Amino acid sequence: MNTEMLITLSILAGSAALFASGKIRSDMVAIMALILLVVLDILNPAEALSGFANSVVIMMIGLFIVGGGIFHTGLARQVSGRLLKLAGQNETKLLVTVMLASSFIGAFVSNTGTVAVMLPIVVSLAMSAGVSPGRLLMPLAFASSLGGTLTLIGTPPNMVIRETLMKAGVTELTFFSFTPVGTVALIAGTVLIIVLSKFLLPKSSIDKEGGKKRRSLQELAQQYSLSDNLYRVQAKMNCALIGKSLKELSLTSQYGIHISEVRRKSSHKNPFFKTLNGEVAGPDTIIEENDILYVKGFFQQVESFANDCGLELMGQHAAEREQLPTEGFASAEVGIAEVLIPPNSKHINQLVKHSGFREQYNLNILGIQRRGEYLLHELKEERMRSGDALLVQGAWKSIAKLSQEHADVVVVGQPEEAEASVPLSHKAPIAAVIMIAMVVLMIADIFPAVISVMIAAVLMVATGCLRNMEEAYKTVNWESIVLIGGMIPMSIAVEKTGAAALISDKLVLSLGSFGPLALLAGVYFATSFVTLFISNTASAVLFAPIALGAALQLGVNPVPYLFAVTLAASICFAVPFSTPPNALVMSAGRYTFMDYVRIGLPAQVLLGIIMVLVLPLFFPF
Known part of the structure; x- marks a missing residue:
């Protein structure tokens, strides 16, 4: 040789x-x-x-x-x-x-x-x-x-x-x-x-009801333990947050918490329509009086946040109430979906905070499932890896937009509410x-x-x-x-x-x-x-x-x-x-x-x- x-x-x-x-x-x-x-x-x-x-x-x-x-x-x-x-x-x-x-x-x-x-x-x-x-x-x-x-x-x-x-x-x-x-x-x-x-x-296997949207959302919520460490706080009069955007507040770095959704009463004049409308919490979300914030974090962190900002901690721990596990994460307007990171995705090795999910798609990343383990805290500093499954939350239309990105993410089990027509579908015969x-x-x-x-x-x-x-x-x-x-x-x-x-x-x-x-x-x-x-x-x-x-x-x-x-x-x-x-x-x-x-x-x-x-x-x- x-x-x-x-x-x-x-x-x-x-x-x-x-x-x-x-x-x-x-x-x-x-x-x-x-x-x-x-x-x-x-x-x-x-x-x-x-x-x-x-x-x-x-x-x-x-x-x-x-x-x-x-x-x-x-x-x-x-x-x-x-x-x-x-x-x-x-x-x-x-x-x-x-x-x-x-x-x-x-x-x-x-x-x-x-x-x-x-x-x-x-x-x-x-x-x-x-x-x-x-x-x-x-x-x-x-x-x-x-x-x-x-x-x-x-x-x-x-x-x-x-x-x-x-x-x-x-x-x-x-x-x-x-x-x-x-x-x-x-x-x-x-x-x-x-x-x-x-x-x-x-x-x-799952029963026939398991194929419906609501059951699949519950299963996702249970798999990722979404109701664990989920609390509701309300912005009452004189709350220090009113009129400020989440971007200004830097709550994650200060308190280690994450606001997933803001719910507020609709302004409809008819008293029979006093419903709560949900909005995905994004950097530009502005807090208004009587808003209910769904906060993810440890109790001590949430309590400290509520006391410092003049918020009212509502009821008991979210998991202890009789409610759907998806409350605070999914509604008629807002949904959750699981997203896979395929091999060769541009997101591999990116920090969650640099991934652009919130800026580009208006979606929050709630959890990461990696080889059987679930990561739910301090996600912003977590690097994404090939094969990771991310649980994202956002408007159904935002999830539909994300589902078109086959190169970098794959949306799994997309609910019917999230389905949207492919913008270039009229070109399919030409292709x-x-x-x-x-x-x-x-x-x-x-x-x-x-x-x-x-x-x-x-x-x-x-x-x-x-x-x-x-x-x-x-x-x-x-x-x-x-x-x-x-x-x-x-x-x-x-x-x-x-x-x-x-x-x-x-x-x-x-x-x-x-x-x-x-x-x-x-x-x-x-x-x-x-x-x-x-x-x-x-x-x-x-x-x-x-x-x-x-x-x-x-x-x-x-x-x-x-x-x-x-x-x-x-x-x-x-x-x-x-x-x-x-x-x-x-x-x-x-x-x-x-x-x-x-x-x-x-x-x-x-x-x-x-x-x-x-x-x-x-x-x-």
Whole structure:
């Protein structure tokens, strides 16, 4: 092993360790690895930057924009909603329909985007059918990944192996080259996941009333213990707060309390209409005489606040009164909803006070659920993390506005009152035509695939499916783009230093004597194992040249080996953080790490065995 190879493998091992730890963003790890390869003279600058000019990277940017047009026009929501309405209230039928609908959408857009669109729809349907959402959400995530195996654009690993085979002069894969074997993976995976889910997922369910808005709000309030430490105070005459805005008062920093809502009597002249109107407490809320403030905090803090400001502490502790748990947090005008922070959200590592939820959406963050723990105090100084579930409160129309932001947040279980028409819904037919035209161009092979995707991306903006280029850029997951652009040079270094040939030699020496099928199994499960710790795209980039070299050295057709790489990289279910969809449904489904191991691990292993046996039937050695 020469020095350059040793350095390259050391950088690769260090990168894999950092990917697995999750302490440093994956795109930063890829860039650091790229810089080291140049500084240590493994790659020249042109080789190091070649990844960002690679057609796979350009195609992915275009596909993100096309997917953004599909989401922003509501096309994906319309398609999935109509498909899921066919399922009725039978749990098995609902489960099959959820998986098939998400896999269909996942064949054309990113699996993360698919889950972001489907998740609130599935939660709503589960509630109305009296089924626990946890029975459906993990299968939803797995099916979105299976859908990616159906087409060339379904998942980045498919584009990686296409590029590898083209450069080697072996063959050029078309748009539907993946469909036959992907269909087998989808059918086998669906059957396995349904069977395993039936026996291994929690069987808790809710009654039919549980699907109604009021019950779901109560459940949210109880889960987050909203009524704990909730008090009411009233601003009587001569109260020091009257006429002042909450922004002027700085109550959180001074007393450590949080005002969630202000209620005041309506000014209607008819005495029969003396009702209390609620208003979400925002920085510009001005306190008026006789206002009732709902205050969240410890009793000593609230008492001190009331005494200092001349407020009257009303009645007993809110939890001790006969009331709904949502009193002070939800009404006809105001609601609460749970919001998930997806992987790669701009809010990750942001302090709650810097997140802009209150300024941009007029929403308060009442609590954070993080891996089974509930954070309810001193939230302003808390940093948000991937997979966090936030409980937000605000006007139903504000919650509806937030629900359109699929890139950075996902609103779960959106109540009917919060539903609003998508502003660009009239453009949905245009988005559908553009997507179909893109697929036709790729099938007809009139232009290179990357050009067809770029044409579709430009048309999404030109026709108004995306309002402008700024909105188009926001749809791109730049972390993924930089990750792929940074890892392609790593693949070049692995080949250039002879590391790929060395690993291929080891595979052939250890498994080649047992025949091409044993080597295929080795390639598949090695890729599958590595994907548990690093992204599926990075796994495909690293193993594609190794699989190609091993197949050529053994003198067999390399195509099934490259397909083994993309399938193994895409079908990763055993841990919650191996793929963004797995992580995205974890909080919403109330899953533990072991839930993924119990269901995902056997599904991943059994599906791997099936695919190893099936691949030679489609692509003979």
